[in-house]
Amino acid sequence: MKSKLSGFAIAATVLIGTAAAHAQDIKLGVIAGMSGPGTSYGIGIRQGAEMAVKEINAGGGVKGRKIALVVVDDASNPAQSVTAMQRLVSEKVDLIVGGWGSSQVLANMEVAERAGIPYVVVGATNPKITTDKNKWTFRVIPADSDQAEQIAEAAVKRLGMKRIAVVHDVNDYGVGNRDVFLASLKKLGLEPVTVVSYQSNDKDFTAQLSRVGSSNADGLAIFGTIPAAPAMMNQARDLGIKARFIGTGGLANENLMTLAPKASEGTVLTTLFHEDVDADAKAWSQRFVKEFSGAAQPARPILAAYEYRAIKTIAAPCLASAGTDRDKLRQCIGSFKGRMFGIPGEVSFSKTGQLQQQSVFVEVGNGAFQAFKGK
């Protein structure tokens, strides 16, 4: 009872306007968990938005109109996420770029859909977000269905794993990943040696890991996020589990190495962004790290890259051509087709609003994400 009480009592939203909004300013809403378990992701999203908007405004804005950011913190909590989104609606933002956590986005996208505001999701991967039901919601990061399928294939074909155990969060992200991963393994002719679950706020994983240990797994797929995933990695190594870790975008966070410096070594995962993919990505990363080094929060480039590109490459050109008429804006975003730095080839949205693209594989080595070159 009490945790619920404290949950509601925590101020649901934090409002940060980067500049005093003028009547003609375009209002860009940013929603994400900037406290709670999603903090490190949410901060990245905010940083990406700040950088993109700063650059656009420094270049004269969009057709002379400045962009004003309206940032709300949903405390990484689905219930508060709805309140935070309602806040954006009542602030009359023209569009929203952000969202972290599948459970939060599944809850708050309903609010945006009902209000009829274009919502570009950058930080949630559950397949259920982009279906034939969403009209106003788009997503620029790959869905679990793509990532989990690709990591299953890499585990079997490139890493040669034969006994794969699965540990997943019971939230929408974890279960979504598990389902696709297991289906993909089956197609590859493999059954998992064990499948166990945990809750996002769990701290002690000995019970789950004991099952993994006794299953004698050579690979452990972790479908979860920070801080549970690195905690589990530390405890797994303490328990003598030698299985190599694999995972998807939930692990793609620099905090993985901060919290599990030794245990995370060798982890192979699909990520959302890596600076070594192309020269533009490299140049952007350097600019980004420079911009936020020395800030109160360390630079968190991965989701920032999506936020930045969604604003600069998709939102800003559409705001220029379609203006702030919401329906025209929605149509313009949906018909986007073109290049985005850090992603090989051209990308475009599917009918369900999912931006289609190739995943990037990385491996943790020397405390950093390295492009995965293993066979």
Place this chain on the structure above:
Amino acid sequence: MFSQIVIGGFATGCIYAVVGLGFTLVYRTLRMVNFAQGQVFMAGAFLGLTIAQKLPMPTPLLLATVGASAFVLGLALERLIFRRLYHNHEVFIVGSIGLGIILTNSIRIMFPEPVPFPKVFGSEVIQIGSARIPETSVWIVICTVLLVVLLHALFTYTRTGRALRAVAADAETAGAVGVNVSRAIGLTFGLSCAVAAIAGVLIGPLYFVSFDMGDMVGLKAFAAAVFGGINSIPGTILGGVVIGVLENIAGGYISSAYKDLVAFVILLVTLVWRPSGLLGRETPVKV
């Protein structure tokens, strides 16, 4: 696998037990439940973290420093807040919940993200049979035993301890025979904060520390105290260990989705079947 699960649960159970002791101490004296206990545990972990980072010191000294600081904090909280609340149980419960929320959010402002805790107990792993136990878990158990022995010695052999017991048994009579009742109540809060904060430092190195770490531990420690008998120190220790072990067994063999359920099913069954708990007494009247 079984021994691993039991040992892991035993260490966690010790933490529930120590945090639960805080509930017990206050309850014995005031017949009231301080729901900020879990948040004091969390704040203790962050206090330990800050001290360990800024001023590295031997671990026993760190535990003593955190315990002493929390003791003083408890005295201060009693003097400034609790003293004005414990005239009425409802007011006290709501007030302590509010205090817990304030503590959580104050820490959240400073530490929005989970932080790794220095390995103040070493990072060896001890192999016993097929089970592998982090050194920290062993120290958790040792420190729990030490704490209980110390508390027992305090209550049995010191004048202050006897005064506390007298107040717990009957505050009015104790006051009439010259025991300083408000001082005794202050000391009780000091002690309850001290044990919770020490528990925070004990568990820190095993996991990360985060502002919300006290919510669930506080509730489970409360369940442990009620299960064992909220007016009984041995009962609370027993309750904590039993809940820790049982929830880990449930997590390992049934499904970890039901792990948290165990503590609360136990709590509910206890409340219905034996409201005074395993070792608690119905009417704790002592002379």
